[in-house]
Amino acid sequence: MSTKSTNKFRYQARVEELKRKKLLQTKEKIAIEGLLDEDDYGRVVPPKDSWESIPNHPDGSFYGLEGWVNNFCSLMESHPVYVDPNDAFAGRWVYFMSRMRANKWNPDYPYNHLEEDIAKYDIISGIGDDAHFAPDYQLGISLGWQGILDKIHKYRKINTLPKQQLFYDAHERAVKSIQGWIKRHIEKIEELAEAENNAGLKENLLEMAEVNRRIVSNAPQTLREACQWIIWYHLASRTYNRDGAGGQIDELLRPFYEKDLAAGRIGRDEAVYYLACFLINDPVYWQLGGPDENGDDLTSEISFLILEAADKINTSLNITVRVHNGLNEKLFQKSLEYLVKNKNGWPRFSGDKALVKGFMNNGFDIQLARRRIAVGCNWMSLPGQEYTMNDLVKVNMAKVFEVAFDEMVSNKIQGLSTHYLWEIFKNHLAKAVHTAAGGIRHHLKYQKYNEPELILNLLSHGPLEKGLDVSDGGATYYNLAIDGAGLAIVADSFAALEQRIEKEAKIPWEEIIYHLKTNFDGIEGERVRLLMKNSERYGQGNSLGDEWAKKVSVEFTRLVRRESDPKANHLFIPGFFSWANTIGFGLNVGATPNGRRGKEPISHGANPNPGFLVDGASLGLARAIAEIQPGYGNTAPMQWELDPTLASKNHLNMIGSIIKAHFNMGGTLINVNIMDKEEILEAHKDPAKFPELVVRVTGFTAYFSMLTPEFRQLVVDRILEN
Numbered sequence: 001m002s003t004k005s006t007n008k009f010r011y012q013a014r015v016e017e018l019k020r021k022k023l024l025q026t027k028e029k030i031a032i033e034g035l036l037d038e039d040d041y042g043r044v045v046p047p048k049d050s051w052e053s054i055p056n057h058p059d060g061s062f063y064g065l066e067g068w069v070n071n072f073c074s075l076m077e078s079h080p081v082y083v084d085p086n087d088a089f090a091g092r093w094v095y096f097m098s099r100m101r102a103n104k105w106n107p108d109y110p111y112n113h114l115e116e117d118i119a120k121y122d123i124i125s126g127i128g129d130d131a132h133f134a135p136d137y138q139l140g141i142s143l144g145w146q147g148i149l150d151k152i153h154k155y156r157k158i159n160t161l162p163k164q165q166l167f168y169d170a171h172e173r174a175v176k177s178i179q180g181w182i183k184r185h186i187e188k189i190e191e192l193a194e195a196e197n198n199a200g201l202k203e204n205l206l207e208m209a210e211v212n213r214r215i216v217s218n219a220p221q222t223l224r225e226a227c228q229w230i231i232w233y234h235l236a237s238r239t240y241n242r243d244g245a246g247g248q249i250d251e252l253l254r255p256f257y258e259k260d261l262a263a264g265r266i267g268r269d270e271a272v273y274y275l276a277c278f279l280i281n282d283p284v285y286w287q288l289g290g291p292d293e294n295g296d297d298l299t300s301e302i303s304f305l306i307l308e309a310a311d312k313i314n315t316s317l318n319i320t321v322r323v324h325n326g327l328n329e330k331l332f333q334k335s336l337e338y339l340v341k342n343k344n345g346w347p348r349f350s351g352d353k354a355l356v357k358g359f360m361n362n363g364f365d366i367q368l369a370r371r372r373i374a375v376g377c378n379w380m381s382l383p384g385q386e387y388t389m390n391d392l393v394k395v396n397m398a399k400v401f402e403v404a405f406d407e408m409v410s411n412k413i414q415g416l417s418t419h420y421l422w423e424i425f426k427n428h429l430a431k432a433v434h435t436a437a438g439g440i441r442h443h444l445k446y447q448k449y450n451e452p453e454l455i456l457n458l459l460s461h462g463p464l465e466k467g468l469d470v471s472d473g474g475a476t477y478y479n480l481a482i483d484g485a486g487l488a489i490v491a492d493s494f495a496a497l498e499q500r501i502e503k504e505a506k507i508p509w510e511e512i513i514y515h516l517k518t519n520f521d522g523i524e525g526e527r528v529r530l531l532m533k534n535s536e537r538y539g540q541g542n543s544l545g546d547e548w549a550k551k552v553s554v555e556f557t558r559l560v561r562r563e564s565d566p567k568a569n570h571l572f573i574p575g576f577f578s579w580a581n582t583i584g585f586g587l588n589v590g591a592t593p594n595g596r597r598g599k600e601p602i603s604h605g606a607n608p609n610p611g612f613l614v615d616g617a618s619l620g621l622a623r624a625i626a627e628i629q630p631g632y633g634n635t636a637p638m639q640w641e642l643d644p645t646l647a648s649k650n651h652l653n654m655i656g657s658i659i660k661a662h663f664n665m666g667g668t669l670i671n672v673n674i675m676d677k678e679e680i681l682e683a684h685k686d687p688a689k690f691p692e693l694v695v696r697v698t699g700f701t702a703y704f705s706m707l708t709p710e711f712r713q714l715v716v717d718r719i720l721e722n
Helices: 003-033 064-078 112-120 137-156 162-195 199-215 223-241 249-263 268-281 301-313 329-342 352-360 366-371 397-410 418-450 487-503 509-517 522-533 544-561 582-587 617-627 649-664 677-685 709-720
Strands: 245-248 285-289 318-323 348-351 394-396 478-485 570-576 638-642 669-674 694-696 701-703
Touching: 003 268, 003 301, 064 162, 064 223, 064 418, 112 418, 137 162, 137 223, 137 245, 137 249, 162 199, 162 223, 199 223, 223 249, 223 268, 245 249, 249 268, 249 285, 249 301, 268 301, 285 301, 285 329, 301 318, 301 329, 318 329, 318 649, 329 649, 329 669, 348 352, 348 649, 352 366, 352 649, 394 397, 394 418, 397 418, 397 478, 397 487, 397 582, 418 478, 418 487, 418 544, 418 570, 478 544, 487 509, 487 522, 487 544, 509 522, 544 570, 544 617, 582 709, 617 638, 617 649, 638 709, 649 669, 669 694, 669 709, 677 709
Parallel strands: 245 285, 285 318, 318 348, 394 478, 478 570, 638 669
Antiparallel strands: 348 669, 694 701
């Protein structure tokens, strides 16, 4: 056997062992911590003698710069080291530091003025929530840890106010604590190398130690060093406040790969091994392909290697392929092949055309718009420049509809009509949006006293230069996200009322009011429910439901946009996305006129309600969601469930055509699940039988076995009804 084939076999064996170990760690998390309805992450279970936080407030929690840096440094000093001889890289994260507090918001800065309407409209306010903006990894790999320290030293001489000096003290301590964490890993690696009898693994450990010795201070110079540096940063940031934003990974790593290749330091198989280890470390959100600032495609050889590495591990992954007119067609086809071959919900696809045009509608130029990339669950960001609160703030429009409907019923003197209901709905939606925006403004004003963005400040443009937290004026842009949820519930409810009561006179207002109050109880209630449910729905094409969905989208967009305040550098950008809140939102909403029973989940994101079309559902879905896009650079994703019988190699062109058609019509992001109905039903009964089954729940992927029964049912319902 040649040396080349021997190395390939060796690397493959190591990757297989890492996959096996990850499954065991997932089972351990389920056994010890229970089920989790969120990203898989790459986290491992904490040791029994778990780290305990250091409170600095009477409520038992910790807040502010001093509280966070003291706790972070304490944790870094005692954080378990993690080294696997089969891995190319050291480190795993263990603790959700931001969850190890009694409260997530500093009670010294209450928001009593908002609480009544937050509860009334069932708003997720985002006040005190974690991160959700993207660091600039290019900045990090260019500077290295010592370069970041030098930058701190440079600007502490310029910004000399006492509070700025405390700011720099905290960040210097944080960086040094990360370096200390790395050094402890080096000691462990050397210890394991000394005891290792397998020559190949021993060599790997010695190289791992050398890589980490170089990057503990210096900027990375090789592909392996760059991957390890990025891993250390995202492990620290994950530990600090769950940050999971990535970047344009192929372009970040391309120069290192090409340099190594030219110098003869690396071969293709070795590069794929490094990339597989990199991806299995943690399913961070990475983008592939797409245009550079000038519109030229960013695809390179390493783009394909990243997909190949993802295929080798085939675990939960969050890779997004950016589709634009100049995208390398081979990369697009290869991404489709892996999507269909593995049926694990990856990759996703984002639509460059609408995203760039939409962001430019805010007044930004095309070069900046192209730099705003897919780095999160549903969200775009300018790495290192933008504070967005993406995917944190949501208005439950189904609840707003319920409030409006109840008000109309109680004011019978004004009459009962969809026109009157629409006027009331608009009024309450305006109040809900204003409340959500008020929550964001409160968060921005006081977050530095609650949870300063200590780690993300390090790879942002502005905070270190100004001596200001990124939440407190340190960022360049404050493009603030507010998402609407329950669009299909609202649109179909308006449509059902207009069609069945006003156009067809098949049921009087009083009767539907009664059946909503009784949750469509009894035989007659079920008859009415089905009558309303089978009215013209959003997604059917030129239907009343489609008209109402567009009307709601336009109004929601208008209301979010008018909250912008140029003087404060606050630009509010709307989107439609529910994340995994469909169940919780639904529990707070009674029966709705579209035939939904009380407490059932609301509709998923921007999608029509399940079962909206029998034939041509994929094209209908693509068209409907494209038509309701807010159009300012944030997404209203299309969640696409495909039956495996319609997702084989023979159907690649069909799948690719629908993806491109959606983006040409104005779509922004597509999440795809390809799952066998029988398999998903069997897995729902006994998840342990399918430990490797991965699903794309919303914008994120997760092991099906890690989801609660309620969330598994949510996925099952989407599969069965499409």
